[in-house]
Amino acid sequence: MFAVIKTGGKQYSVSAGDAITVMTLAGNPGDAVTFDNVLMLGGDGEPRVGAPFIEGASVCGEIVEQKRGPKVIAFKKRRRQNSKRKRGHRQDLTLVRITSLGAGGGDAPEA
Numbered sequence: 001m002f003a004v005i006k007t008g009g010k011q012y013s014v015s016a017g018d019a020i021t022v023m024t025l026a027g028n029p030g031d032a033v034t035f036d037n038v039l040m041l042g043g044d045g046e047p048r049v050g051a052p053f054i055e056g057a058s059v060c061g062e063i064v065e066q067k068r069g070p071k072v073i074a075f076k077k078r079r080r081q082n083s084k085r086k087r088g089h090r091q092d093l094t095l096v097r098i099t100s101l102g103a104g105g106g107d108a109p110e111a
Contacts, residue, residue, distance in 0.1 A: 001043030003101050005035045005059050014059060014098045024092035027063045033096060035059040041103055048103075058102045065095040 002015040008023030025033055038057040041048045048054055069091040077084040 001041070001101055003038050003042070003057070003059050004040040006037040006039055006053075007035055011039065014101075016098055016100055018098045019064065019095060020098065021093050021095050023094070024066070025063065025094045025096070027094075029063050029065055031063045032099075033061050033063060035061065041101070056102075059098060060100045060102065061096040061098045063094060064097050067093050067095060069093050 002013060004011055004013050006012075007025075010023070012020050012022065014020060027033060036053070036058050038054045038059060039050055039052065041054060041057060048057075050057075072089050072091075074087045074089070075084070076086075
């Protein structure tokens with residue numbers, strides 16, 4: 001069974017036991033998190049697609065680590081102007097291990 005969830009403005013396809021890296025979530029390692037924005041559930045039989053989300057469905061996970069992404073350098077140079085700018089950025093990320101998928105009750109409304 002798998003699910004498509006939405007968090008941090010991005011969509012992730014997950015199943016039980018997966019480890020995903022998402023935009024930073026509040027919490028410490030070992031804390032439980034619940035993703036209520038489930039877009040699709042699939043696996044046995046016909047997949048269920050939400051409009052936009054599936055009512056009552058949720059995906060549970062556990063925070064493994066709070067970390068930072070790789071450094072991204074933004075370098076701008078204006079030739080013959082003696083002008084340059086170098087800026088670096090590292091995004092805050094959270095590593096989450098998916099523990100369970102909850103289907104919830106009822107079918108999604110058809111569009």
